[in-house]
Amino acid sequence: MVSVVLKGVVKVTAKGRTYYYAWRGGPRLDGKPGSPEFIASFNEAVASRRTADDGKIRGLVAHYRASPAFTGLAPTTRKIWTRWLDRVVERFGDYRVGLFDHPEKIRPIIKRWRDTWADRPRSADYAIQVLSRVMTHAVDLDRISANPCEGIKSLYEVDRAETIWSDDDLAAFKAEASPEVWRGVLLASLTGFRAEDLRRLSWNHIGEFEITIPTSKSRGGRSAFVPLYDALRDALKDMPRRSTTVLTNEKGRPWKDGPNGSGFRAAREAALPGRDLHFHDLRGTFATRAHLAGLSNREIAELLAWDEARVDRIIRRYVGRRAIAEGMILKLNRNAARTGSAKP
Known part of the structure; x- marks a missing residue:
């Protein structure tokens, strides 16, 4: 029997029983792993997700992950950015991309999200940096006219000009x-x-x-x-x-x-x-x-x-x-x- 690897499937064991989900937070899959029923339910879930997410931030992030702008980054950078892209999807995944074309509405929301790391300024700035890169990708795709993250000030300020090893x-x-x-x-x-x-x-x-x-x-x-x-x-x-x-x-x-x-x-x-x-x-x-x-x-x-x-x-x-x-x-x-x- 040929095994098929389905990317993103999440395995969860609860009360002695094992369940499989199309992705974290996604629908539960039918049948046993590798069975036609299992594969069919997975393909159905992915197809419905693509249709539903096409105009949302989660779909935009998925497109960015597959683009040369992301795959061309150094491996260490991709590893770090992947975690922050997950956080972007967690917070803004269900938002319509078009909403980000209205800075007067979305910027206050973005700032409040950033401020959840106010006690860790470098993390807060990393959040904005990664979200900003996704928004630039949206501009390149003509999905929005301008990047709403531009002009948001950094919280972490440090001058390491004098910081050298004697x-x-x-x-x-x-x-x-x-x-x-x-x-x-x-x-x-x-x-x-x-x-x-x-x-x-x-x-x-x-x-x-x-x-x-x-x-x-x-x-x-x-x-x-x-x-x-x-x-x-x-x-x-x-x-x-x-x-x-x-x-x-x-x-x-x-x-x-x-x-x-x-x-x-x-x-x-x-x-x-x-x-x-x-x-x-x-x-x-x-x-x-x-x-x-x-x-x-x-x-x-x-x-x-x-x-x-x-x-x-x-x-x-x-x-x-x-x-x-x-x-x-x-x-x-x-x-x-x-x-x-x-x-x-």
Whole structure:
């Protein structure tokens, strides 16, 4: 007998009996799984749902999930957005798409939904971000004339411009971290690579003069590279070759730790209590060092695979004013020493 996998079917066991539903919250299916009766009831449920949902938000979200705008996202982004798309359907699934073409009516409802996460501003902003992307999809389909989420202010405001890892921070972290976690943090500070790219970094990506790796953020469309300057070359020499990947765990398998790893969090909390440092701030730390070393914004954009048109804004975000001022002071002092105008 050929088994047929029906996507979305939900199995529920209650009081010793098992029931099957076409989807979570959907109609109950008849017959046993795999039987003609079961398949027929499933197809009937799906057909009726498509007809009923065609003009509703749940139908729009389903269309968005199948579109290149969603399938083209990085895997980690799709995983996170899937949860938020489910929440959009849970709250607005039965709303007619046309209602979202009347911002004066729908915006207050959207804001109240957002405010259910008022105690978690970042979550609240994520809710608006994902809903806004669905509304943009509706605009692209000519279902509505404008995105009603545009102009809704963010609740989470944070300036991480000055949030970089100092040499003392790195030394304190090294003292508490396992060798495997420390190597990941060290390479991040020396290359500016994202955690996902560091996990994929293999010895084959390392050339005679530079490291070049297609970035996960661009799905391989762009590559980040960094020259093998002395500090980076020395760090790589100390890395044990236990796998095809540069970073490994204690068993010699590819490294899986990073921003959300228990090893990273535990070492950070032990070494840097009260310091709001993130793994991603190591990217800004590298940008700061590159800027202070005299690299131009164009060169930094090339190293980090950033869009050159946006590099000035990104540098201002990551490179603190104090760091910029210190770099200017060094340059001015060097110039004064060359011209003989420096004071004894």
